[in-house]
Amino acid sequence: MNTFQVTELKELLSTPKRIAITMHAKADGDAIGSSLGWYHYLKGAGHRVEIVSPTDYPENLKWLVGTQDVMVGPTDADRASWIFEGADVIFCLDFNSLHRLNDFAKVVEDSMATKVMIDHHLDPEAFYQLAYWDDEASSTAELIYRLIEDLGEADKVNADIAQCLYTGILTDTGSFRFTNTSPRVHKIISHLMEAGADNFAIHEAIFSNYSEDRLKFLGHALLNCLHVKPELNAAYILLNKEVFKNYNLKSGDTEGLVNYALSIDGVKLGALISTQDDLVKFSLRSKHNVSASQLAQKFGGGGHFYAAGAKIVGKIEDAEQKFLELLESEKEMLTAE
Numbered sequence: 253m254n255t256f257q258v259t260e261l262k263e264l265l266s267t268p269k270r271i272a273i274t275m276h277a278k279a280d281g282d283a284i285g286s287s288l289g290w291y292h293y294l295k296g297a298g299h300r301v302e303i304v305s306p307t308d309y310p311e312n313l314k315w316l317v318g319t320q321d322v323m324v325g326p327t328d329a330d331r332a333s334w335i336f337e338g339a340d341v342i343f344c345l346d347f348n349s350l351h352r353l354n355d356f357a358k359v360v361e362d363s364m365a366t367k368v369m370i371d372h373h374l375d376p377e378a379f380y381q382l383a384y385w386d387d388e389a390s391s392t393a394e395l396i397y398r399l400i401e402d403l404g405e406a407d408k409v410n411a412d413i414a415q416c417l418y419t420g421i422l423t424d425t426g427s428f429r430f431t432n433t434s435p436r437v438h439k440i441i442s443h444l445m446e447a448g449a450d451n452f453a454i455h456e457a458i459f460s461n462y463s464e465d466r467l468k469f470l471g472h473a474l475l476n477c478l479h480v481k482p483e484l485n486a487a488y489i490l491l492n493k494e495v496f497k498n499y500n501l502k503s504g505d506t507e508g509l510v511n512y513a514l515s516i517d518g519v520k521l522g523a524l525i526s527t528q529d530d531l532v533k534f535s536l537r538s539k540h541n542v543s544a545s546q547l548a549q550k551f552g553g554g555g556h557f558y559a560a561g562a563k564i565v566g567k568i569e570d571a572e573q574k575f576l577e578l579l580e581s582e583k584e585m586l587t588a589e
């Protein structure tokens with residue numbers, strides 16, 4: 253399904269505005285990449301623009317051009333709230349439910365600004381006035397490119413915008429591997445490379461920057477924390493608080509780990525179950541007929557068909573038990589041919 257309010261957005265952006273861009277908490281490459289790409293475009297178009305990230309985000313994204321302009325909410329909470337209160341327009345990128353803004357959900361909800369959702373997740377909540385939304389798009393970065401094109405401004409995509417949007421598409425498609433990698437994605441990537449995105453430099457910056465701790469942690473996680481349930485076509489990695497402490501893990505260090513669970517022959521559901529405080533986070537990935545979002549919804553979460561997540565309060569041992577019960581109850585889906 254989709255909604256493309258291009259005429260309304262064109263009208264909205266036809267005069268200079270005070271604009272805030274924000275994204276979901278614990279931003280990933282798509283959240284940051286799409287936000288920065290849109291930021292560079294809007295600044296070039298003469299608007300006053302600020303970006304607020306509700307939480308800190310992974311170190312391997314901090315080389316992107318413009319990253320020094322991203323306000324990290326918790327370290328600058330008063331200023332961030334003031335930006336949301338005073339904005340004419342708030343662009344909400346890569347999420348579709350205000351609770352994903354954590355502590356900033358209320359101030360954004362209460363702001364008089366026109367709220368615009370640009371997103372590719374299933375089942376949006378009705379918190380916005382305008383939308384550019386397509387749940388079949390690979391990424392929000394892809395949607396930013398398409399929106400700039402729809403606004404008749406494709407020639408404004410410069411090397412800075414291209415670098416940021418390339419990063420968003422790259423990370424949300426698993427390096428152009430997942431089923432969301434359409435022919436259209438490759439055409440857009442071709443335009444972004446022509447506009448100056450340096451594919452090798454971007455891949456290096458994102459994927460070849462591991463710390464020694466991070467690599468040893470990966471070995472530990474695969475050797476000691478992986479549980480395989482062949483009779484359920486499922487595998488999961490369980491990370492408790494001690495692991496986070498022992499390996500000095502930072503935001504983003506568990507990124508991609510869940511895919512190892514899914515890489516086992518026959519496994520159709522991979523999960524990462526982790527906790528650092530009193531919340532347990534589920535990160536789910538699936539293949540074929542198995543819906544990760546359907547499973548995540550059972551724990552109050554959501555996401556995409558093949559990539560979804562949820563958070564529940566409690567101990568990791570109890571969360572593991574609940575997860576195993578969920579797998580049993582979904583055995584039919586998990587083991588269907």
Ligand code: 5GP
Pocket residue numbers: 373534535536552553554555556559560561562563
């Ligand atoms: P990840 O496993 O990378 O953290 O998240 C994968 C996808 O699941 C995200 O793109 C997001 O759509 C969704 N997701 C992750 N955590 C949550 C959550 O707590 N609530 C909801 N509704 N969706 C989530």
Ligand code: MN
Pocket residue numbers: 282283346372390391392424
């Ligand atoms: Mn995304």
